[in-house]
Each structure stands twice: as C-alpha cells, then as structure tokens.
Amino acid sequence: xxxxxxxxxxxxxNELIQKVEKREAGAITTFIxxxxxxxxxxxxxxxxxxxxxxxxxxxxxxxxxxxxSKWENAIVAITHRIGxxxxxxxxxxxxxxxPHRKAAYEANEYAIERIKQIVPIWKKEIWEDGxxxxxxxxxxxxYQNGLPKMEKE
Amino acid sequence: xxxxLLFAQLQEQLQKDKLPLEMDRxxxxxxxxxxxEEFGLVRVTEAMVAINEAYALEDDEIKSGDIVAIIPPVSGx
Numbered sequence: 001x002x003x004x005x006x007x008x009x010x011x012x013x014n015e016l017i018q019k020v021e022k023r024e025a026g027a028i029t030t031f032i033x034x035x036x037x038x039x040x041x042x043x044x045x046x047x048x049x050x051x052x053x054x055x056x057x058x059x060x061x062x063x064x065x066x067x068x069s070k071w072e073n074a075i076v077a078i079t080h081r082i083g084x085x086x087x088x089x090x091x092x093x094x095x096x097x098x099p100h101r102k103a104a105y106e107a108n109e110y111a112i113e114r115i116k117q118i119v120p121i122w123k124k125e126i127w128e129d130g131x132x133x134x135x136x137x138x139x140x141x142x143y144q145n146g147l148p149k150m151e152k153e
Numbered sequence: 154x155x156x157x158l159l160f161a162q163l164q165e166q167l168q169k170d171k172l173p174l175e176m177d178r179x180x181x182x183x184x185x186x187x188x189x190e191e192f193g194l195v196r197v198t199e200a201m202v203a204i205n206e207a208y209a210l211e212d213d214e215i216k217s218g219d220i221v222a223i224i225p226p227v228s229g230x
Contacts, residue, residue, distance in 0.1 A: 033230050049229070050160055052222050055206040056229075080229060092230055112230055120203070120222065121229030122161040133162040135199075135226035
C-alpha cells in the first residue's frame with residue numbers, strides 16, 4: 001500500500017480513506033482538490049498536469065513526515081493525479097486520520113499548503129484561445145534565493 | 154556527463170525533456186547561467202534546481218553522473 005503516489009488514472013477517494021483508517025482514529029478528514037472552470041474570470045477548458053514523478057512522491061512522503069512530527073498520531077495519505085483533467089475532476093486527494101478532529105483538519109490543510117510549495121508538479125490551463133503553464137500560485141515564494149520555504153507561515 | 158531534466162514551460166520551449174551536457178564540477182549558479190546563455194532559457198533564474206531528486210542551493214556542486222532537474226515555480230494541488 002502506497003501512502004504517497006502520483007497516478008494517471010482517476011483517484012478513488014474511498015481507497016485513501018481506507019489507507020488511513022485505524023482503531024485509534026476518532027476522525028478522518030479528506031480534501032479533494034478539483035479542476036475549476038473559471039480562474040480570474042477566464043474559462044478553462046481542461047487542465048494538463050505534469051510531475052517529476054520520483055521526486056514528487058518523495059516530497060509527498062516528506063510532507064507526511066512533517067505532519068507526523070507536528071501531529072503525533074496523525075496518519076496521512078496523498079494521491080495526486082497527472083495528465084489531462086476535465087472540469088470537476090479530482091486532481092489531488094488528501095486523507096488524514098487522527099484520534100481527535102482538530103489535528104485531522106489542521107494536518108490536512110497543512111498538507112495542501114506544502115504541496116503548493118515543495119512538490120514538483122505543474123499545471124497548464126488550456127483555454128479556448130490559448131494556454132499557459134501556471135506558476136507560484138502562492139505568489140510569496142522566492143525561488144531565486146535558496147530553497148522553497150520549508151515551514152508553514 | 155550531467156543529465157538536465159526540463160519540465161513545464163522550459164520543456165516546451167526547447168521541445169525536449171532532457172539535455173545531456175558534457176560537464177563536471179559546476180555550481181548550480183553556473184549551470185543556470187549556461188542554460189540561459191546557451192539555450193535561451195531566461196526563466197531558469199526563477200527556477201529551483203534539484204540534484205538527484207533533492208533541492209539544491211545556488212552554490213551546490215553538480216558532478217558528472219548527476220541528474221539535475223530544473224524546477225520552475227510549482228503549481229500542484
């Protein structure tokens with residue numbers, strides 16, 4: 001069972017939930033990042049995701065380690081899909097279980113923020129009249145001097 | 154030989170996903186400068202670099218045999 005993976009097929013959310021289920025858990029949170037039709041008023045026809053797969057899986061696993069060090073009993077599973085995705089499809093699913101709900105919510109949000117900082121995955125928006133690779137959605141990460149931020153703000 | 158991996162807009166710009174370079178012992182900064190001058194990849198300045206799947210700093214050294222990925226600002230999620 002792989003807790004952190006990059007796939008090309010549609011993601012099954014239930015499988016991620018099953019990966020983090022355990023008797024000690026009192027809560028499981030899931031986050032599903034879906035393909036949005038309109039960004040800043042512009043209509044997306046579909047998205048294309050690309051990844052540096054071996055490193056992306058390593059970075060997802062690193063996020064898992066960061067979470068376990070911050071929220072001791074949390075268990076995390078993350079799957080990110082690449083290739084062409086239609087509007088409404090799931091690009092990423094994150095499942096976190098923990099004994100109490102607060103940690104499950106917090107750790108889940110932490111995971112998606114970190115994905116947007118350190119995981120080598122890129123998306124291209126394809127519009128009716130063009131296309132563009134999207135970069136630095138956080139608009140606060142400097143890539144010119146050193147590593148992407150390793151800690152959440 | 155150093156193998157440089159390209160992604161996203163850099164890959165599209167050169168229509169290639171990898172560049173084999175006959176080089177050894179070069180810093181990340183020097184490699185970026187080379188890619189900019191030699192291949193016109195002006196956007197490498199805003200990219201991160203990973204050596205053998207780990208993020209590297211500008212002064213880190215790249216050796217023959219290394220796999221070097223040029224990582225433009227990421228946009229997963």
